[in-house]
Amino acid sequence: MQRWMDKKHLNDNYQKLMAQVYNDPDVREFLEQHQADLSEETIDRSSAKLYEYVNARDRLAAGKTVFAPGYQPALIINDHLIDVTYSPTAEQQEKMRSQTVRQRVNAVMMPKMIREANFDNFARDDQRLAALAAAADFTESYESNPKGFHKGLYLYGSFGVGKTYLLGAIANHLAANGFKTTLVHFPSFAVDMKNAIGDNRVAEKLDTVKKAPVLMLDDIGADSMSAWVRDEVLGVILEYRMQSELPTFFSSNFSMNQLETEHLQITQRGDEEPLKAKRLMQRIRFLASEIAMVGKNRRLD
Structure with a gap:
């Protein structure tokens, strides 16, 4: 699998993508706030969730289709891992009201x-x-x-x-x-x-x-x-x-x-x-x- 990823340059692309995620201001702030609860292994295991958060947040801001229309993502700690939760936006709250x-x-x-x-x-x-x-x-x-x-x-x-x-x-x-x-x-x-x-x-x-x-x-x-x-x-x-x-x-x-x-x-x-x-x-x-x-x-x- 590693050889296949290297051949297709997928490993480099993945590293670049995740570098952008880890350098995201919101992600960095979250990791700093919870550094006492998160090890490097935990952060690595939660990389998919971090990517999901950044991707969903940016698509929502750009007005693109998202996984949960009308709901905004937020990072949380769930069972010692990083997870993503979704809450209604102000517009969605007004619509529901x-x-x-x-x-x-x-x-x-x-x-x-x-x-x-x-x-x-x-x-x-x-x-x-x-x-x-x-x-x-x-x-x-x-x-x-x-x-x-x-x-x-x-x-x-x-x-x-x-x-x-x-x-x-x-x-x-x-x-x-x-x-x-x-x-x-x-x-x-x-x-x-x-x-x-x-x-x-x-x-x-x-x-x-x-x-x-x-x-x-x-x-x-x-x-x-x-x-x-x-x-x-x-x-x-x-x-x-x-x-x-x-x-x-x-x-x-x-x-x-x-x-x-x-x-x-x-x-x-x-x-x-x-x-x-x-x-x-x-x-x-x-x-x-x-x-x-x-x-x-x-x-x-």
């Missing part, structure tokens, strides 16, 4: 823009300040005492005034501080619940929503509602959350009074059931404070 935060927001059939929604980018005009202030008050109150009962918000107004965006901003703010939120586009969820009947998954899907630590029901009243969805889906969700005193938010184009008289009390079949509508509205009023949002349609900007 962002992923963790995103996982705390369960968005069910919601627009993608709510993933990036935040208070800083919410339009601060006079017509929206009350809603923004109420959102900030809720997050501060909830974060200081998450086990207490906190009324959510019932945001209503015309199309494109930022109701859904504000819900997303609240959810993302809570997520950044360690709290989980579920946002549901209610008309789409109602369709999904009807489809779940054939799969016998109604109870499972309903439990996921009704037991969410913080729940946001978006676009209530956007579509006509069957008696079954009203009573066995929305009614069950509201009853559970009222009894459990769980924070609940709503967005709608209807005011609370309009939602009761123009939507909830009239079924798809045209039947009027004012008592059932009133019962649901009592629960909504218990769970949330009504706030009007007005302004231009920002979806058209």
Whole structure:
């Protein structure tokens, strides 16, 4: 083997390569710090690890492909030998933190823009300040005492005034501080619940929503509602959350009074059931404070 290496000049190349490794400032500093623990034999036996460290560090600095993307190497002593350990870079740590935060927001059939929604980018005009202030008050109150009962918000107004965006901003703010939120586009969820009947998954899907630590029901009243969805889906969700005193938010184009008289009390079949509508509205009023949002349609900007 030695003769073969000499013939191919591999031995000289290896010696030159390792000379560069041993003269590397980081390697020299590590060896000096641990000279009491390392013999020449130990250093020689660990040459491959020293090379791995220098190679991985330099490739990472140059933006090249590395063995563990997003992780930076470091030299350690392991079982009396030199070894290489990998820890996440600052960029990787931020990526992991962002992923963790995103996982705390369960968005069910919601627009993608709510993933990036935040208070800083919410339009601060006079017509929206009350809603923004109420959102900030809720997050501060909830974060200081998450086990207490906190009324959510019932945001209503015309199309494109930022109701859904504000819900997303609240959810993302809570997520950044360690709290989980579920946002549901209610008309789409109602369709999904009807489809779940054939799969016998109604109870499972309903439990996921009704037991969410913080729940946001978006676009209530956007579509006509069957008696079954009203009573066995929305009614069950509201009853559970009222009894459990769980924070609940709503967005709608209807005011609370309009939602009761123009939507909830009239079924798809045209039947009027004012008592059932009133019962649901009592629960909504218990769970949330009504706030009007007005302004231009920002979806058209």
